[in-house]
Amino acid sequence: MARLPPRALTALLSLTPRVLASPQDRAMTTTATQPAPSTAAAPVPCNNSPDLCSRAYNNITHMGAHDSAFLRDASTSNSVAGNQYYNATIALSAGIRLLQAQVHLSSNNTLELCHTDCRILDAGPLEAWLARIKHWLDANPNDVVTLLLVNSDNQPASSFGTVFDRSGISTYAYTPPSSSGSNQNTITWPTLQALITANTRLITFIASLPSPTTSDYPYLLNEFNHVFETPYNTTSPSSFTCALDRGGNSTSVQTAISAGMLPLLNHFVYLELTPDIWIPAASAVDATNSPSETEVGALGRHLRDCMGEWGNNARVVFVLVDFYDRGPAVGAADRVNGVGEAVGRVREPAVASSRAVRVRGRRRFFGGGAEVVVGVLLGMGWATVVFQERVGVGYWVCLFFAVLGDYLDMEGGREA
Ligand SMILES: *[C@@H]1O[C@H](CO)[C@@H](O)[C@H](O)[C@H]1NC(C)=O
Ligand SMILES: *[C@@H]1O[C@H](CO)[C@@H](O)[C@H](O)[C@H]1NC(C)=O
Numbered sequence: 001m002a003r004l005p006p007r008a009l010t011a012l013l014s015l016t017p018r019v020l021a022s023p024q025d026r027a028m029t030t031t032a033t034q035p036a037p038s039t040a041a042a043p044v045p046c047n048n049s050p051d052l053c054s055r056a057y058n059n060i061t062h063m064g065a066h067d068s069a070f071l072r073d074a075s076t077s078n079s080v081a082g083n084q085y086y087n088a089t090i091a092l093s094a095g096i097r098l099l100q101a102q103v104h105l106s107s108n109n110t111l112e113l114c115h116t117d118c119r120i121l122d123a124g125p126l127e128a129w130l131a132r133i134k135h136w137l138d139a140n141p142n143d144v145v146t147l148l149l150v151n152s153d154n155q156p157a158s159s160f161g162t163v164f165d166r167s168g169i170s171t172y173a174y175t176p177p178s179s180s181g182s183n184q185n186t187i188t189w190p191t192l193q194a195l196i197t198a199n200t201r202l203i204t205f206i207a208s209l210p211s212p213t214t215s216d217y218p219y220l221l222n223e224f225n226h227v228f229e230t231p232y233n234t235t236s237p238s239s240f241t242c243a244l245d246r247g248g249n250s251t252s253v254q255t256a257i258s259a260g261m262l263p264l265l266n267h268f269v270y271l272e273l274t275p276d277i278w279i280p281a282a283s284a285v286d287a288t289n290s291p292s293e294t295e296v297g298a299l300g301r302h303l304r305d306c307m308g309e310w311g312n313n314a315r316v317v318f319v320l321v322d323f324y325d326r327g328p329a330v331g332a333a334d335r336v337n338g339v340g341e342a343v344g345r346v347r348e349p350a351v352a353s354s355r356a357v358r359v360r361g362r363r364r365f366f367g368g369g370a371e372v373v374v375g376v377l378l379g380m381g382w383a384t385v386v387f388q389e390r391v392g393v394g395y396w397v398c399l400f401f402a403v404l405g406d407y408l409d410m411e412g413g414r415e416a
């Protein structure tokens with residue numbers, strides 16, 4: 001190192017910040033059997049581990065944040081419609097490598113990140129969010145990130161492509177080789193190292209693109225041509241399954257996997273307030289996201305059960321969780337990926353303590369789930385009286401919850 005000319009050293013530092021910042025002992029022992037593809041003396045981690053570089057993209061479990069743009073934090077007045085305590089940038093730094101969100105067409109004709117309806121939770125324009133993720137990719141040149149966007153208002157690929165271009169993130173977009181557009185499902189996925197070397201470190205799935213899809217944006221992949229999902233409408237931790245719910249044309253998991261479809265586990269629980277109103281079950285999330293392989297409803301067990309049930313060394317490629325920082329969920333992915341010690345992760349910042357202390361005082365008064373019950377009764381009573389019909393109930397109860405949630409600061413972020 002010391003004999004490198006200063007300019008070469010600077011270049012090396014800018015290329016491999018993580019190697020130089022992390023302990024090398026384990027990395028040194030692996031160089032003999034797995035030669036590093038880079039010119040550095042020790043292997044550079046890919047997605048937080050040197051062991052993942054040589055693995056194919058579809059031979060890795062990518063931990064994902066469900067509804068990653070919809071926050072339950074100060075920016076949304078702690079909306080109970082929020083699914084995450086921390087934003088996508090913080091999630092990526094903490095090890096999350098799959099970001100899912102819903103995209104709606106807003107009243108001014110822009111693609112907007114909205115939860116169910118832009119009146120319930122509007123997280124801003126898709127373009128601004130993509131630009132922030134691009135910024136993270138700029139700063140983290142050895143990481144591969146996957147996006148999964150729900151096309152709620154059935155917008156064409158060209159609308160998404162325009163926004164991807166304007167945000168700048170399309171420079172990182174990966175297009176499968178000899179792709180006939182987004183409808184090709186049998187892809188021989190490259191290794192993480194190949195994606196990193198080509199600097200095509202962003203894989204994008206959209207659910208779904210209206211057909212016919214244009215070939216102008218072949219990196220926008222139709223999710224259900226490539227991915228199948230387990231059920232997403234779970235209301236009890238004991239009812240997670242490994243069954244195929246949607247995606248592809250197969251009726252069994254085995255045929256879907258042999259057809260090259262990538263499995264996605266939906267691993268989050270809703271609290272069903274009324275048949276129409278479901279909110280993320282935040283109070284149970286420590287158990288839900290636990291890496292435990294024995295507890296019913298735990299993330300570790302769900303992963304282990306599915307890989308066992310599907311057989312033939314099947315791998316869960318994607319997982320979506322709510323409140324990803326709890327568990328922490330990425331621990332369960334590390335275990336199935338065989339990653340003993342992840343490198344380069346940054347823990348979430350703690351929530352300001354003055355607010356947390358104030359909130360704890362209020363919580364003692366209300367206790368456990370009392371605020372939920374009070375909110376439902378008041379919100380429904382109000383909506384029924386004012387509107388005298390059920391149609392508006394869902395919307396008004398959600399709004400009511402947002403206000404109530406702010407006051408009570410239910411389940412705030414990690415407290416200092
Ligand atoms: C997936 O990666 C593991 C660990 O490196 C390896 O043993 C296995 O053969 C790989 N599977 C495939 C299908 O390449
Ligand atoms: C997340 O928050 C940080 C700190 O406020 C900010 O710099 C970053 O741009 C945010 N990222 C997203 C995706 O909103």
Ligand SMILES: *[C@@H]1O[C@H](CO)[C@@H](O)[C@H](O)[C@H]1NC(C)=O
Binds near residue numbers: 107108110112122125
């Ligand atoms: C469109 O409206 C949304 C709010 O619904 C706002 O966040 C966004 O900045 C607007 N975009 C333009 C281009 O005016």
Ligand SMILES: *[C@@H]1O[C@H](CO)[C@@H](O)[C@H](O)[C@H]1NC(C)=O
Binds near residue numbers: 183185225226248249
């Ligand atoms: C499912 O069938 C439809 C209609 O035949 C076809 O367009 C689509 O590509 C198929 N999807 C997969 C994943 O094979």
Ligand SMILES: *[C@@H]1O[C@H](CO)[C@@H](O)[C@H](O)[C@H]1NC(C)=O
Binds near residue numbers: 231233234235
């Ligand atoms: C989830 O959806 C499936 C299929 O549509 C349905 O059979 C099941 O009852 C639903 N579960 C809940 C808890 O609503």
